[in-house]
Amino acid sequence: MTSAIPARPVSPDLEPDTTPGVGPGGPSDKKATAQYSDRVRAERRLGWILAGPAFIVMLAVTLYPILQAIYESLFQFRLTAPGEREFIGLGNYAVILSDGVWWSALWTTLLITIVTVAVELVLGFALALVMHKALKAVRGPLRTAILVPYGIITVVSAFAWFYAFDINSGYVNSWFAWLPGIDSDLNWFAQGPTALFVIMASEIWKTTPFISLLLLAGLAQVPDELTEAAKVDGATWWEQMRKVIIPNMKAAIMVAVLFRALDAFRIFDNVFIMTNGAYGTEVLSLLAYRQSISRLEIGLGSAVSVLLFLCVLIICFIAIKLFKVDLAGAQGGK
Amino acid sequence: MTSTKSKVLWGIVTVLVAVYALFPVASILATSFKAPSDLTNQKFLPSPGRATTGNYEQILVGDAQGLFLTALRNSIGICLISTFIAVVLATLCAYAIARLDFPGKKLVLTTALAVSIFPVISIVTPLFNLWRSIGLYDTWPGLIIPYLSLTLPISIWTLAAFFRQIPWELEQAAQVDGATTWQAFRKAIVPLAAPGVFTTAIIAFFIAWNDFVYGISLTSTEAARPVPAALAFFTGASQFEAPTGAISAAAIIVTIPVVVLVLAFQRQIVSGLTQGAVKG
Incomplete structure (x- = not known):
């Protein structure tokens, strides 16, 4: 899937600029490893800042309820008789x-x-x-x-x-x-x-x-x-x-x-x-x-x-x- | 060979497809103009001279007005808000997926896929219980939140597909030509991305608009009940009268916006559905 992405901009230092709050990228002419990995790290962080909220919301509206359902399925529990909740395993x-x-x-x-x-x-x-x-x-x-x-x-x-x-x-x-x-x-x-x-x-x-x-x-x-x-x-x-x-x-x-x-x-x-x-x-x-x-x-x-x-x-x-x-x-x- | 012959042939095919696609709609449209006493005429159309707009009056200005118009307001409000939230979140997410390199990209897409095939009813039981205990049962937010499970995954997939086709180099080219970063983004990228975002919003809205399971499970009064759920609770003018006419009229009214959107944006909807194609 990653290979299918069409050409990304050649110099990635434009990216942080397009989104406020991440700060400008370093001088792009230096290819020092340390700086490169800084940039990679910044890109990764930005990636998760942008994709994270959607990801968390998706988990919150499905994963959490299904876990809750698994838990509740182990009880004999009727809403009309909340006092009689009883663990009955499977x-x-x-x-x-x-x-x-x-x-x-x-x-x-x-x-x-x-x-x-x-x-x-x-x-x-x-x-x-x-x-x-x-x-x-x-x-x-x-x-x-x-x-x-x-x-x-x-x-x-x-x-x-x-x-x-x-x-x-x-x-x-x-x-x-x-x-x-x-x-x-x-x-x-x-x-x-x-x-x-x-x-x-x-x-x-x-x-x-x-x-x-x-x-x-x-x-x-x-x-x-x-x-x-x-x-x-x-x-x-x-x-x-x-x-x-x-x-x-x-x-x-x-x-x-x-x-x-x-x-x-x-x-x-x-x-x-x-x-x-x-x-x-x-x-x-x-x-x-x-x-x-x-x-x-x-x-x-x-x-x-x-x-x-x-x-x-x-x-x-x-x-x-x-x-x-x-x-x-x-x-x-x- | 062809031209006239193939034109006629294609004319026939198009008519056949149109009949297939529109017949049930025409059927309920005809029913919506039948008077209560005419419902059992065993015919497609109302009996001659007896067609009436009474059903529309009943739901728009008459007895069933409260039931229908509130439901319509709930549906429009809840679906628009949920679509809006989903599209905003998905735009950010799809931008990151299409343009940035970060670990977990595949995880996000797979999660979106998994959520979109999730059986809705499996979420309903725990939410029903939870919403009752925290007071979200029978409220707008109580539906807007679970609607995100319908609208968000498809939005992410559709938008990621759209964004991957945008020639992002244009942004750089604009900057070389002296535009600022913001200008480059606004003048070069936004016009290319906007149709994709808009199409995604339409598709997401359709899916939310179609929901029935959440609608009947998580509401109990007119406070939040959306149209599809309300239709199932319609009753006749008296208890001896079937609500057939009123339901048909209401069904036609909620179908009109769909048909208008389809007519206006069919090309975009088709490309959105087939590029991001996850789930309709």
Whole structure:
């Protein structure tokens, strides 16, 4: 990553000058080691003075709470009965892991993650290809259209999809009544599979633009000469895709998939609005919310939060170790 | 070959993409003009002659005004302040990352990455407990602080990517031409850096504006509840009436600024997202 930084100014003694409070750099014509290391030290100090506040704030808003959650997960503690706080070690974890609710929420979350990411990858890739190849005249309108779902509040998307499918206020049932299984009596939100379908549709609609923009950046890095050469050699469109384009943007695809997978894994808004976790649509984030915020079971809720965090770590670990995703390359190699 | 044929083809593709992107928005827009008694018409549009602006009146000047307008004020205030703090901190941090050599640079970037993929709900439980005991529960700062976990990491990555592309030599060139350090910075660097900072602010604002988990978990009244959370608490004009229309109207109102920003700055947003691309 450091090597990717474009040329820095040749003489570093300009730097301290640009920021007050560090003092002017020494005379730059002397190359004495002592002075050079002074300058290095000054630069390092300035680096941390500038980057430090952001770094500390990031740790304060995440590291501290998660440590607190780990600590609180070891207690049986309900906010409504603060006097009965009791240390129970890993007891909360035993309760959660031996409960079917946790496992069913975990499977639902995994199912949503896998299905949405797979569909988004295909759809996002198609959108990226369209934007990549588009005529100049339509490039702007295309980009604008694709960015709209990205900017829209997830809760708004959830309501839009919910109302369209809702048995009372929706029009989907009457529009698609000709399809087998769909009629005016179909209540999409009264059973798991149909409810999950709408939840995933909303999630996919809202987040595909993001993945397609990442893939677009990856596409732009595939050298044109390679595709041209393949074309000259008589490769079909599909062969060009499979042998030239996709292998050359593998890094971008992996990064996009990992980010979206981690994002999908914490799905909350769509489920909360559409079913509130009923009919087997409970997901992990909602389970944690229900324990801590609704039932005020801080101990149990903290334990669910910690487990959720561990799941994310495991996903990251698998991605980095098994699939060799280079997160540092997430910058598109710039 | 092409020109007419490919123009038509691209026209069709563009229309298809536009339909994909805008259909749910159009759907909720149509719903927002349905009268309560017309909600069950099973059609996309309000029944002919029955379209009404009643839902908008209800949330802007009517019964639900208190609920919606306070939430709107909370959302705008909290998101702007949190975006502002994040962008200021991130500008300093990204400047150091792009331009200075110091140990731990990679640590800062990795931390930003880790924070951006952190499951939000894992932070909520401890904060809920802590905020209640120190009095930050249901206040603006009680949301502004955790919003930094959303806005700060993306700001650092996006800005670091932008700053790395700035030709910093220009500053020196200006100084050679006789400008003072401050003049060189202001005249040569600021105009190049400003679009990046601005784009970052838009992206960070979108993310804060989108938040729902913190919004419903860390507030309990209108004192700080932001719009997405408030939407989930809307009730109908009477208890027998669904709040569908009011929610749709409110949803459209909070979507307008997003669409305006996207229309005005689509090019910058795309480049910001793909260069710093961490998390949308």
